[in-house]
Amino acid sequence: MLRIVDELAGPGPLRVCAHVPADGAAGTGLRVLLIADVLARVVELRGRAVLVGRTGPAPHEARAAGVRPADAEGGLEDVTNGLGGPPAVHVTRGTPEEADAACLRVGEAELPALDGLDPSAVRMLLLGHPYEEPVTATADEIDDSARTLARWRRAVAHWAGHPSKPIPPGLKSTARAALDTRLDTGTVLRLLTDLETASDVPEGAKFETFAHLDRVLSLELVREVGTV
Structure with missing residues (x-):
């Protein structure tokens, strides 16, 4: 299993290539781009610049999905x-052309027609699964993610009005280990789910945690700050 910190540390920018399938598998193509994007964000959070290239056609939802x-x-x-x-x-669905480079093989993703669905909710749903496992998503599941996302954004906007507090160190280390070891965004999302209702964590710490981890998740969790 690729380990981000151990295998991708080094001088200069990290160069990543996302191979989008050219056979019309739009869901899988979007997922390949999402995983490449998350990889770049994790490495950048550790202080190394990242350059991302793409082969194949980009699904038109990619930009809206962060x-x-x-x-x-x-x-x-x-x-x-x-x-x-x-x-x-x-980052590819199959075998990369360069066998001597590191490879993240992404599982297939079957998505419904995305017209009218929230692209951020699609991103959230896909990031809730291990990237190497296949995913079949329904419109109802994406709508459920959209409702959770809306609730989180309202909560983050509320917490922003409280005094800032440090991110709980245990939570931060758990999230970092999950991301560094296997890009385990599902664990990060579950940590945020538990944190949302944790009675022993100050609101200011919840805000800082959600805002910090959104640098990787890219779900626009602070989008409503200042509106409530």
Whole structure:
């Protein structure tokens, strides 16, 4: 299993290539881009710059789902030239073209028609599953994620009005270990679910925790701060 801190530490930018399937598997393509995006955010949080390239077509929902634009795109040679060197990590559904590079193999994702559904809720639902396992999502499940997301955003906006408090150290270390070891965003989401109703954690600490972990999750959890 790829371990972020151990295997991706080093000087200079980390180059990542996301290989979007060209066979019309839009759900899987979106998931590949989401995992590459999360990988980049985790490594950046540790202080290393990341450049992300893309082969294959980007699903039109990717930008709305919090995926940043690629730094280079096209074929693998185009990506290599655009990133200033060969990718050190490939995020792909299958086998990467460069066998000597690290690889994250992403499980298939079957999604319903996404018209009218919240792209952030789609991201949240997909991040709730181990990236290597296949996922089949329904519109009802995505709507459930959207309701949770709306509740969290209202709670974060409320907590923002309280004095700031440190992130609970045990929670922070657990989240970091989960992300560093296997990009385990599902564990991070479960930690936030438990934290939401924890009676022994000050509101200011809840705000700081949600805001900090959203740097990786990219669910716009602080979007409503200042509106309530």
